[in-house]
Amino acid sequence: MGVMQKFNEPNIITTSTDKLFNWARKNSLWPLQFGLACCAIEMMSTGMAHNDLDRFGAGFFPASPRQSDVMIVSGTVTTKMAERMTRLYEQMPEPKWVIAMGACAISGGPFLDGYSVLMGADRVIPVDVYVPGCPPRPEALIFGVMTLQKKVERDQQVGYEKPRPALVTEDGEFLEYLPEREYGGISEGKAPRFENIRPLKRTYVFEREGMPVAAQTDVGWVPEKKHAEQGGGQEEPASPKGSKDYSAKKPESKDES
Amino acid sequence: MGVTLPQSDPQGRPEHYLEGFRNRHGLEESGVEGNVVTLVVNPNIVPAVLATARECLQIMHLSYITVVDRVGSFELTYELLDLRGVSVRVKTAIEGEEPVIDTVTGIYPTANWHEREAYDMFGVAFKGHPDMRRVYMWQDHFDHHPLLKSFEISTKRTFEGLR
Numbered sequence A: 001m002g003v004m005q006k007f008n009e010p011n012i013i014t015t016s017t018d019k020l021f022n023w024a025r026k027n028s029l030w031p032l033q034f035g036l037a038c039c040a041i042e043m044m045s046t047g048m049a050h051n052d053l054d055r056f057g058a059g060f061f062p063a064s065p066r067q068s069d070v071m072i073v074s075g076t077v078t079t080k081m082a083e084r085m086t087r088l089y090e091q092m093p094e095p096k097w098v099i100a101m102g103a104c105a106i107s108g109g110p111f112l113d114g115y116s117v118l119m120g121a122d123r124v125i126p127v128d129v130y131v132p133g134c135p136p137r138p139e140a141l142i143f144g145v146m147t148l149q150k151k152v153e154r155d156q157q158v159g160y161e162k163p164r165p166a167l168v169t170e171d172g173e174f175l176e177y178l179p180e181r182e183y184g185g186i187s188e189g190k191a192p193r194f195e196n197i198r199p200l201k202r203t204y205v206f207e208r209e210g211m212p213v214a215a216q217t218d219v220g221w222v223p224e225k226k227h228a229e230q231g232g233g234q235e236e237p238a239s240p241k242g243s244k245d246y247s248a249k250k251p252e253s254k255d256e257s
Numbered sequence B: 001m002g003v004t005l006p007q008s009d010p011q012g013r014p015e016h017y018l019e020g021f022r023n024r025h026g027l028e029e030s031g032v033e034g035n036v037v038t039l040v041v042n043p044n045i046v047p048a049v050l051a052t053a054r055e056c057l058q059i060m061h062l063s064y065i066t067v068v069d070r071v072g073s074f075e076l077t078y079e080l081l082d083l084r085g086v087s088v089r090v091k092t093a094i095e096g097e098e099p100v101i102d103t104v105t106g107i108y109p110t111a112n113w114h115e116r117e118a119y120d121m122f123g124v125a126f127k128g129h130p131d132m133r134r135v136y137m138w139q140d141h142f143d144h145h146p147l148l149k150s151f152e153i154s155t156k157r158t159f160e161g162l163r
Helices: A017-026 A038-047 A079-091 A102-107 A138-153 A225-231 A240-249 B013-024 B043-056 B111-122
Strands: A070-074 A097-101 A129-131 A166-168 A174-177 B029-033 B036-040 B061-070 B073-081 B087-095 B100-102 B125-127
Touching: A017 A138, A038 A070, A038 A097, A038 A102, A038 A138, A070 A079, A070 A102, A070 A138, A097 A102, A097 A138, A129 A138, B013 B029, B013 B036, B013 B043, B043 B073, B043 B087, B043 B100, B061 B111, B087 B100, B111 B125
Parallel strands: A070 A097, A097 A129, B036 B087, B100 B125
Antiparallel strands: A166 A174, B029 B036, B061 B073, B073 B087
């Protein structure tokens, strides 16, 4: 496949559907237009004229996950971003692949210790190709794309049974399949509460008005009696019209003026 | 509403501001250094001091609110700018592990987000804030205030454990 040749006879190629489909897929990998940090700059550079990702059929970056085949996770994935990234991944149609570009997307990189950093994109979505570097050069990303193309070439559409992790005895006798890792549900914000998370010591309840019910996941804070007395008017503001807006909204905590 | 900014020469204006604060409030410490007026006040009168700055001294802008966790107490700094070269630094210290202070949202509306950030990062509770949600950290599943000295995080953590 792939060899352009001029035939004098009526031209017929005999091939398998696997090869045909994989040939088509690997030569039009469309990466999602999705940049997270400085690696995205290198990704843009890769797509520009000098490096010209279009030679590999991967130069068009659709702005919609519905039209994408590859997600290049280019940059630090924060835990808050992880939900969005998972949602984008779930929105991409099959078949889909993921390239983790750079140290941050692989393992968290230099921001490993951060309180908000996800330690590797493969904790939430399955990653096919890892491109190390901080950030990787465009050549490295091109090499990653070529590696992905080789991987796509090996895919099987027919008669393919995905290897599943299983428990076996020492003699190799099959016992049971291990449960598959679940990737669903995360992007909806409905992941179950896991055990062994220390609850917050603080027990403030914040009182808010006019917010949608779904936004009120954080228990707010209700002013205690003693705070209300303590804070109220030890010294009057120089001009009482300072807090007029807010006092009109919440008359019950209007203790200053 | 008409806004009158002070004229361009800051000569003598810090002293004028300091005098204005001194005449109206009991300050614990105060001083002028260059073009910066520094006040240290009791946390109870912070809204009153800021109301003086906004209403009487016509200082237009609250630049930021910083918090320092001094294990056992919290040091808050409100930086005010008059947009013509002079800034006023109002410092206060709140004792205790669970700090509570009155909001200044009614005086400087921009304090809304500053206070939400201070709550997010340090857990400082601003009493009377109209919408005290977290700004940066996610609402669900994250029960910590990450800039506190007592906050620790492990590199062996899992995604599920962090959420």
